[in-house]
Amino acid sequence: MSLNEEVELLRNIPLFKNIEPSKLKLLAFTSERLVFQAGQDLCVEGDMGDAAYIIIGGTADVMIQTDDGPKTVTQVGQNDVVGEIAILCDVPRTATVRAVSEVTALRISKDLFFRMVTEFPQMAVEIMRKLATDLQRTTGQLSRALGRAGG
Amino acid sequence: MEKSVFKYILRYSARQQVWLMIVSAASFPFLYLFYELPKNIINNAIIASPERFPVELFGVEFGHIQYLLTLCIGFLILVIINQGFKYYINVYKGLTGERMLRRLRYDLFARVLRFPLPTFRNMSQGEIIPMITQEVEPLGGFVGDAYSLPAFQGGQLLVILAFLFVQNPIMAAAAVSLYPLQVYIIPKLQSKVNKLGKERVRLVRKLSERIGESVQGAQEVHVHDTSNRERSDFGNRLGDIFDVRYQIYRKKFVIKFINNFIQQLGPFFFYSLGGYLVITGGLDIGTLMAAIAAHKDLAAPWKELLRYYQMMEDSRIKYEQVIVQFQPAGMRDADYQMKEPDTIAPLTGEMSLSNLTMLDDQDVAVVDGVNATLELDKSIAIVGGGGSGRESIAMLLARLLDPNKGRISIGGNDISSFPEAITGRRMSYIGQGGHVFSGSLGDNLFYGLKHRPISDNPDEKLVKQHKARASEAKASGNSEDDYFAQWIDYDAAGADGPESLTREGLRVLKMVGLDEEVYQFGLRGAIDPVDKPEVAEAILRARTALREHAKGPGMADLIETFDRDKYNANATVAENLVFGNTVGDAFDMDKISEHPYVLSILEKSNLTHDFVQMGHQVAATMVELFADLPADHEFFQQFSFISSEYLPEYQAILNRSDRDNLDQLSEEDRAQLLALPFLIIPARHRLGLIDESFQARILQARAMFSLEMPDDLRASVEFYQSDNYISAANLQDNILFGKIAYGQAEAAASIGSLISDVIQEENLYDIVVEVGFGFDVGVGGARLTTAQRQKLVLARSIIKRPDVLILSEATAALDASVEAAIMKNILDEYAGRSVIWALQHPELAKSFDHVIVMSGGEIAEQGTYAQLKESGKALPQLIDAHAAS
Known part of the structure; x- marks a missing residue:
């Protein structure tokens, strides 16, 4: 896959949809494309994160450690971004992401990520939007869960 | 050590000094003949009346011309004899001086080794080094002259003086009448110079100490922005030295002035006083003339003696000032280090x-x-x-x-x-x-086993060299131990040879937790396959084994092995073309696009145009990607093919060209563009430029590159061949014999463990560690x-x-x-x-x-x-x- 194809892919990702193509090209060029075999981990819960991944192909399980052993909470696939929380907030990885099939991902190092965010405010806004949406959804889920527990 | 330089010289070179005097004395008759003969040639041969011939010489009769030529040949022989003497005496003086200098330096260093440790708190290496190296240097020149010069110049002076006294005591006395004045005044002046000389030595020592401090504290200077202070300190010290040196110059030339003045007072008195006496009839003119001539004859040896005096004073001070530093209180006896007990019992109880x-x-x-x-x-x-x-x-x-x-x-x-x-x-x-x-890590590890030479070096040339030099070392009182001998005491380490010592070294390194690191040093170390063919062979075995392993599941994509018939997508275009390790500096991989041979190969493969075109595309992409970034942005360094300073230049080239008529570009522009494609690693850069047909053509060019390589470049590249050890590459790269693939998660780690598996299986661990022993630890580790x-x-x-x-x-x-x-x-x-x-x-x-x-x-x-x-x-x-x- 060449750079131009990667740029096309990136444009379909909501996080980058408002960013001009030439910047996406720079992002693609300066990030590393990695192939994970099925069973390899993109990130491991509890580790300190040093990169975020944009999944270009394949699917991966997002798992968290519970008292009953590891539990898959969701699946991610093409166009999903994983691992950005740990590098944004400097906290350990909140979940393990394990490739189910062969996964191709763009690895954006912490440095690169921050540089991109400071360089291109549109991206920061996009990330805020995504995080806010996530937060709203999680809050909704929580209140429903609390409602259920209370009722 | 001897308190005075004369005692030191006499103690260690008395015989040479005597021999020098004898040889010099032996040369005198010939010198006399040499001065005598020309007079003879003129008086007895050239202007002699023909009636006198034939003359008889050593029982043979000579005609006039024959006689002249015989005398001239005699003259030539005397020239050779005299120059021969001169050569011999000078070389002998040099030899004596050099031996003495060698001995002195050796003695001083040997003393340093016996200093009590607290001495080094107050004495820095910055002081010790110049003392042993440059301060004693002039002594070497003085040694040859120390006794012979005053003896001969003094002797000459006395002979001439005696001759004068015999002829005319009064005039002789007059000729030397001012010497007492010189003998009285000059040492007085010289003592001032001596004092300054001592001061100069002290200051220069402090200066070198200061340089040492600044070098050691370089980090602190940067940390605290104190370079101004350091410079000012240094400048100030140089100022002190300048003042002292300038004073020395002035005083020295004052001495010269006074000396010459007194010297010329002689003629003054002869002309004035002597002239007065001649005019008034108290003295006859012949005697006055003889006195003037005698004074002139005396001048040369007298001047030499004065020069000698100054040189002697200088050497004496230097010697004394160095020696005094090399006898600290509590210094241990020489025996303490030199004595080798017959048996060394274990310390128990x-x-x-x-x-x-x-x-x-x-x-x-x-x-x-x-x-x-x-x-x-x-x-x-x-x-x-x-x-x-x-x-x-x-x-x-x-x-x-x-x-x-x-x-x-x-x-x-x-x-x-x-x-x-x-x-x-x-x-x-x-x-x-x-x-x-x-030195190497191994040198350090086994340092404590090298107490004395155990056996000769297996290389006979080195043994011979040592033997050839041993007598000279002995003559200078230096160590007679062969530095190149086998010094390692295997017994002491409980080993019986190099191999078991390596194992023992490894065991001890494990004990202190350094084995893994030394193993890593070994992997990244290189060997000379000519020196160690068995290691090279073992590494090649590991290479084969690794290739077998790499076929295993999940490994296949991690390494792209070098294969002459395949394009390596994880290597640069340049590496793909050259396809080998460069040796020496005939090929500089960073400037490979400028190499005439490389250019000729491109031309022959019809690749030049494609390279320029591709360069144009790369430049366009780089300008597109990086043009908006500030020049100091880290991305340039990390990712760009073109550094920020050249980006505008490429932008300009792009502006004055378009893809379809690149041939019209100037030579320089084309060269600039041509350089870019060499840097592309397809798997990493993903620019989509290196397609299959291009790869195939590079493969052709690769074959041509090695095939047509001119003889003078042949040794500059070691081509990748699966059964050849590459001496320019380290062990790991030799085992790997390929490139770690880009874009495979944790490829480097997986391969690292794969390599160590292979090394375990092939029993290469010890060998790698042994190469690790060769790791150069750098200055002071x-x-x-x-x-x-x-x-x-x-x-x-x-x-x-x-x-x-x-x-x-x-x-x-x-x-x-x-x-x-x-x-x-x-x-x-x-x-x-x-x-x-x-x-x-x-x-x-x-x-x-x-x-x-x-x-x-x-x-x-x-x-x-x-x-x-x-x-x-x-x-x-x-x-x-x-x-x-």
Whole structure:
């Protein structure tokens, strides 16, 4: 896959949809494309994160450690971004992401990520939007869960 | 050492000095003949009346012309004889001087090795180095002249003087009448110069000390922005030296002035006083003329003597000033290091300390009347707070310091009577910061096994060279040990040869936790396959084995092996074209696009146009990507093909060209574009430019590149061939023989473990470690980390298997967990032998058989750890204090 194809892919990702193509090209060029075999981990819960991944192909399980052993909470696939929380907030990885099939991902190092965010405010806004949406959804889920527990 | 330079010279070269005088004396008759003969040629041959011929010489009759020619040939022979003498005398003088200089330097250095350690607190290497190197240098020139010159010039002077006195005592007296004045005044002036000379030497020493300080403290200078201060300090010192030197010049020329003035006073008196006497009839003209001529004859030797006097004074001062620095109080005898005892018995039994006392610089007792008995089959910890004397006592026990009072004895023998051959082999000491010498890691590890040469070097050429040089070394009193001999004492390490020593080295490195790092050094180290064919072969086996392994599941994509018939997508275009390791500097991979041979190959493969075109595309992409970024943006360094300073240049090239008519570009522009494609790694850069047909053409060019390589370049590239060891590459790259693939998660780690698997399977671990022993540690071990240096120093002491191992905070630089592990290993190794360990952390004493608690230079209490912790006072206090801090 060449750079131009990667740029096309990136444009379909909501996080980058408002960013001009030439910047996406720079992002693609300066990030590393990695192939994970099925069973390899993109990130491991509890580790300190040093990169975020944009999944270009394949699917991966997002798992968290519970008292009953590891539990898959969701699946991610093409166009999903994983691992950005740990590098944004400097906290350990909140979940393990394990490739189910062969996964191709763009690895954006912490440095690169921050540089991109400071360089291109549109991206920061996009990330805020995504995080806010996530937060709203999680809050909704929580209140429903609390409602259920209370009722 | 001899107090005066003359005594030193006489002691070591009396015979040469006498020989010099004899030879010089022997040369005199010929010199006399040489001056005499021309007069003879003119008077007796050229202007002689023909009637006198034939003449008889040595019983043979000569005609006029024959006679002239015979005398001329005689003259020529005398020229050769005289020059021969001169040559011989000068060379002999040089030889004598050089030997003496060699001896002096050697003596000084040997003395440095015997200095008591505290001396080095007040004497820096910055001072010592110039003394041994340049300050004594002029002495070499003086030695040859020291006795012979005054003897001969003085002799000549006396002969001429005697001759004059015989002819006319009054005039002779007149000719030398002013000498007493010179003899009186000149030394007076010279003494001032001498004083300044001493000052100059002192200042220059301080200057070199200062340079040493600045070099060592370079980091601090940067940290604190004090370069101005450093420069000013240095400039100020140079100013001091300038003042002194300038004064010396002025004084020197004043001496010259006065000297010449007095010299010319002679003629003044002859002309004035003598003239007056001649006119008034008190003196006849002939006598006056003779006196003037005599004075002139005397001038040459007299001048030489004065010059000699100045040179002598200079040498005398230099010698005295150097010597005085090389006899510090408490210096050990030469025998202490030179004596080799017949047998060296192991140190066993007890070590007893009686009334052991040591004072520091300010006469404060740091060890104060200590009495103790240490059993040499136990591990002993010495603990105590700062200033308790625990470190000093460790150094005293190791005989690195000498006590001011009291004694230490082992088995009834005072250890101060032990030569270094015993203390240095049967004991060892490791302090906080042991020194690591420049050289290889192995040199350092086995340093403590090299006490004296054991057997000749297997290389006979080196043995011969040593033998050829031995007599000269002896003549200069230098060491006669062969430096290139085999010095390593395998027995001492419990080994019987190089291989078992490597194993032993590895065992000890494991003990101190340095084995893995040395193994890594080995992997990244290179060998010469001609030197070590068996290693190269083993590595090639590993290469084959690795390739088999790499076929396994999940591994296939991790390495892209070098294959002459395949394009390597994880290598640059340049690497794909050259397809080998460059040797020497005929090919510079960074400037490969400028190499005429490379360009000719491109041209022949019809690739030039494609390269320019591709370069154009790369440049366009780079400009698109990076043009908006500020010039100092890190991306340039990390990712761009074009550094920020050249980006505008490429932008300009792009502006004045378009893809379809690149041929119209100037040569320079084309060259600029041509350079870019060489840098592309398709798997990494994903620019989509290197398609299959391009790859196929590069493969053709690759074949042509090696096939048509001109002879003079042939040695500059080692081509990748699966059954060839690449000497320019390190072990790891030789095993790998390919590129680690980009874009495979954790490829490097997987391959690293794959390589170590292969090395285990093929039993190459020892070989790799041995290559690791060859790792160059840099100046003072600078290429090692502090922890690595400390571990190496520990290993160096352990491998020589001393009976008594003394450590003083030797592991303080290491992490607590590492420290504990190493301590356990060492204590296990030394079970039943003596370990004496001065500890900073009192809790660590728990693992020792016996604990001594020091306080204020005295033993506060001693016993087992459990006893002292239970019923002692000082140890619990110390532990509490340590925990609180």
